[in-house]
Ligand SMILES: Nc1ncnc2c1ncn2[C@@H]1O[C@H](COP(=O)(O)OP(=O)(O)OP(=O)(O)O)[C@@H](O)[C@H]1O
């Protein structure tokens with residue numbers, strides 16, 4: 053199982069959107085079995101982006117969480133009602149840490165090929181927990197377009213990941229448009245590979261993420 057973290061230096065740049073659509077594309081076009089770990093324990097968004105409004109379906113069996121299958125991908129998220137009272141988790145000041153630990157250690161993902169981890173808005177305790185509990189195979193940085201500001205943010209995240217000896221597979225320029233473009237060369241600035249440009253579109257489609265899914269397979273599976 054390849055474990056890939058989708059992350060960014062700030063909120064609202066499209067981490068959840070890119071994570072979910074790429075997971076759907078990997079599944080639809082390349083037949084890979086994918087799980088998504090929604091690491092945003094305060095504001096879980098993965099089910100919303102998947103279009104799942106039904107809070108049932110996530111199960112606990114023999115003290116293991118069994119992901120819910122939504123549109124062909126397996127999902128673990130605080131959104132689901134079983135998380136309202138999971139017995140092996142005690143609420144307290146370390147709440148986020150406890151849930152993340154459970155999400156990393158106590159899930160029966162089955163035979164998935166890829167585990168995608170959707171990060172919360174900032175470099176929070178949740179991400180530190182993920183890096184501590186899961187040996188990720190690589191991270192993908194999400195930038196808002198091609199701006200100086202997003203590149204500066206990505207540099208910070210990149211250096212944090214390097215500090216923890218984590219590989220960064222590359223970056224995605226999301227919401228690419230004239231609004232988010234300073235005509236800089238992010239590949240040169242970051243010393244990383246651009247994996248995709250995802251346009252700013254009112255209605256995103258899974259096929260827009262097909263190339264990105266293919267690139268991930270090429271990099272990860274060799
Ligand atoms: N390429 C795109 N084109 C148009 N809208 C987009 C695109 N990508 C994301 N959005 C929209 O931007 C908003 C933020 O996206 P998303 O929730 O995926 O960001 P995020 O980085 O996960 O945010 P957070 O840090 O709060 O978790 C959403 O309303 C989403 O629909």
Ligand SMILES: [Mg+2]
Pocket residue numbers: 067068069092097170171172173
């Ligand atoms: Mg999000």
